[in-house]
Amino acid sequence: MLESDRPKGRGTEARQRKARPITRIQREKQDLILEAALDVFSLHGFRGATIDQIAEAAGMSKPNLLYYFPRKEDIHKRLMAGMLDIWLAPLRHMDSDGDPIPEIRSYIRRKLKMSRDFPRQSRLFANEMLQGAPRIIDMLEGELKTLVDEKAKVIGGWMDEGKLNRADPYHLIFAIWATTQHYADFDVQVRAVLGNDRSGEGRFEDAACFLEQLFMHGLKPQRG
Amino acid sequence: MLESDRPKGRGTEARQRKARPITRIQREKQDLILEAALDVFSLHGFRGATIDQIAEAAGMSKPNLLYYFPRKEDIHKRLMAGMLDIWLAPLRHMDSDGDPIPEIRSYIRRKLKMSRDFPRQSRLFANEMLQGAPRIIDMLEGELKTLVDEKAKVIGGWMDEGKLNRADPYHLIFAIWATTQHYADFDVQVRAVLGNDRSGEGRFEDAACFLEQLFMHGLKPQRG
DNA sequence: GTCTATATATTGATAGAC
DNA sequence: GTCTATCAATATATAGAC
Numbered sequence: 418m419l420e421s422d423r424p425k426g427r428g429t430e431a432r433q434r435k436a437r438p439i440t441r442i443q444r445e446k447q448d449l450i451l452e453a454a455l456d457v458f459s460l461h462g463f464r465g466a467t468i469d470q471i472a473e474a475a476g477m478s479k480p481n482l483l484y485y486f487p488r489k490e491d492i493h494k495r496l497m498a499g500m501l502d503i504w505l506a507p508l509r510h511m512d513s514d515g516d517p518i519p520e521i522r523s524y525i526r527r528k529l530k531m532s533r534d535f536p537r538q539s540r541l542f543a544n545e546m547l548q549g550a551p552r553i554i555d556m557l558e559g560e561l562k563t564l565v566d567e568k569a570k571v572i573g574g575w576m577d578e579g580k581l582n583r584a585d586p587y588h589l590i591f592a593i594w595a596t597t598q599h600y601a602d603f604d605v606q607v608r609a610v611l612g613n614d615r616s617g618e619g620r621f622e623d624a625a626c627f628l629e630q631l632f633m634h635g636l637k638p639q640r641g
Numbered sequence: 642m643l644e645s646d647r648p649k650g651r652g653t654e655a656r657q658r659k660a661r662p663i664t665r666i667q668r669e670k671q672d673l674i675l676e677a678a679l680d681v682f683s684l685h686g687f688r689g690a691t692i693d694q695i696a697e698a699a700g701m702s703k704p705n706l707l708y709y710f711p712r713k714e715d716i717h718k719r720l721m722a723g724m725l726d727i728w729l730a731p732l733r734h735m736d737s738d739g740d741p742i743p744e745i746r747s748y749i750r751r752k753l754k755m756s757r758d759f760p761r762q763s764r765l766f767a768n769e770m771l772q773g774a775p776r777i778i779d780m781l782e783g784e785l786k787t788l789v790d791e792k793a794k795v796i797g798g799w800m801d802e803g804k805l806n807r808a809d810p811y812h813l814i815f816a817i818w819a820t821t822q823h824y825a826d827f828d829v830q831v832r833a834v835l836g837n838d839r840s841g842e843g844r845f846e847d848a849a850c851f852l853e854q855l856f857m858h859g860l861k862p863q864r865g
Numbered sequence: 866g867t868c869t870a871t872a873t874a875t876t877g878a879t880a881g882a883c
Numbered sequence: 884g885t886c887t888a889t890c891a892a893t894a895t896a897t898a899g900a901c
Contacts, residue, residue, distance in 0.1 A: 446884095459771075460771070460772055460773065461686070461688060461772060462685070462686050462688075462689055462768075462771070463689070464685055464686070464688065464689035465685075465686055465687070465688035465689050465772075467875080467876065467877085468876075468877060468878085469875085469876075469877095477885085478885070478886065478887090479876095479877090479878090480878085480879080480880095480885075480886070480887085481884075481885055481886075483877085483878065483879085484884065484885075487878085488877080488878080489876095489877065489878090518860070518861060521860065540771050543767070543771055543826070543827075544686075544771055546826065546827045546829060546830055547683075547684070547686075547764050547767055547768055547771070547826060548684060548685065548689075549684065549829050550829045550830065550833075554829065554833065557829065557830055557833035557834070558833045561830075561833065561834060562833055562834050562836065565834045579862060580862070581860050581861075581862065582854070582858060582859070582860050582861065582862050584851055584854050584855065584860065585847055585850070585851045587834065587835060587839075588847060588848055588851035588852070589851065589855070589860075590834075591820075591823055591824075591827075591831060591834075591848075592820050592823075592851070592852070592855060594823070594827075595819040595820045595822075595823035595827075596815075596816050596819045596820060598819075599815055599816075599818070599819035600815075602767070602770065602771060603767075603770045603815075603818075603819070605770060605773050605774045605778065605781065606770055606774065606781055606785075607815060609774075609778065609781035609782045609785065609786055610781070610785060610786050610789045610811065610814075610815075611811060612786065615811075623809055623812060624812055624815075626809070627808055627809045627812035627813065627816070628812070628816070630806070630808050630859075631808065631813070631816060631855070631856070631859065632855070632859055632860055633859045633860060633861045634806060634858075634859040634861060635806070635854075635855065635856055635857045635858040635859035636742070636745065636805050636806050636808065636813075636856050636857060637742060637805075637806065637857045637858060638803060638804070638805065638806050639863065666866095670866095691893080691894065691895090692894075692895065692896085693893085693894075693895095701867085702867070702868065702869090703894095703895090703896090704867075704868070704869085704896085704897080704898095705866075705867055705868075707895085707896065707897085708866065708867075711896085712895085712896080713894095713895070713896090
């Protein structure tokens with residue numbers, strides 16, 4: 418059995434870091450590593466990424482990097498944790514007391530902006546999903562499900578009041594996730610299809626415009 | 642420089658296979674390998690997958706597998722090639738002479754059905770995208786772009802005739818891809834959020850229903 | 866065609882000098 | 884804290900017996 422996430426080499430006990438305050442220079446080095454690791458992990462996934470690559474991207478030697486994060490998994494864990502909060506912020510932000518249409522419109526825009534500004538985080542997340550989310554499945558079934566349940570209830574309430582067309586709130590949320598994250602995760606494909614002439618950053622504004630139209634009115638023209 | 646796709650070991654020249662007809666037993670073995678490789682590649686990506694894993698899943702020894710596909714890359718290449726045709730079939734199928742609304746509705750259903758029936762192929766493709774599509778970028782900029790350009794023109798024509806609400810055809814196609822493939826690529830997340838009770842195969846029917854509603858009518862209720 | 870044994874490179878992680 | 888050197892495991896691929 419090839420267990421990808423098992424620490425290799427001889428008995429590796431995570432190096433005990435003393436609980437002393439972290440210096441500025443230490444944090445800067447850590448941030449440098451995390452920044453480089455985000456590049457590499459988001460592109461190759463956990464197993465595809467190598468410490469060599471991360472160290473080179475961070476401009477330091479491999480043992481030096483391992484001085485700050487004793488194990489490869491530690492870096493990945495930190496990146497995931499740091500990202501999940503940011504990632505769910507837009508959904509948390511959706512206000513049950515607000516007007517349904519503007520709330521959903523603004524949720525879509527916020528989510529699309531995250532794909533534009535944090536594409537690597539999106540791909541890191543997508544990589545984890547494709548692999549069956551081994552490292553965050555608990556969070557999906559716990560924290561995430563709770564949040565979505567809550568927001569689905571809010572949306573369902575809006576529909577009951579006739580402020581939105583009736584539709585499954587869960588699949589609505591999936592659709593918003595899918596359409597917005599697509600521009601980060603499938604960026605190569607989007608660029609290839611749009612061609613060089615349309616591959617400027619304008620594609621995000623076009624996407625925002627299209628998605629607003631889609632989610633608000635759909636494709637079928639109204640008679641009259 | 643760590644070049645992941647470079648063949649390793651000593652001077653490896655692809656073993657010259659004689660151009661003699663392939664026997665039935667050979668094809669069966671190859672299919673067995675491809676089937677196993679699809680499992681492993683779709684889950685771990687190209688670099689994350691190992692020949693050991695594939696060989697074990699196929700129930701044969703590693704050298705035996707390498708007898709049929711001399712290099713790891715050969716297996717992956719075959720899987721990609723075999724998949725791309727299937728993958729684009731639903732879009733090719735969209736008929737410019739048909740009625741716009743039924744054509745699009747049926748395209749969505751067909752694409753969603755592919756996510757249900759071929760989730761591993763979808764994830765294989767997604768993995769390749771996340772990595773910047775190094776092995777199929779030419780196909781994206783060539784064959785795929787040509788096909789999408791053509792179909793975008795068809796959809797644009799329908800809009801000119803007033804048979805569809807005006808919207809960017811390219812982003813419409815992206816939205817259909819994203820929403821349908823989401824159910825294969827982010828399957829873990831979908832299941833986690835819907836919970837055990839709603840994680841039967843019924844979720845695909847729910848999704849089909851929702852997506853039809855979304856793409857046809859959007860969320861905003863019509864007055865009157 | 867299939868197997869055992871093995872060559873060679875890569876990789877995660879450690880040792881120990883400075 | 885940082886580096887060079889290196890270990891042990893893993894991985895791709897080949898050699899050669901049967």
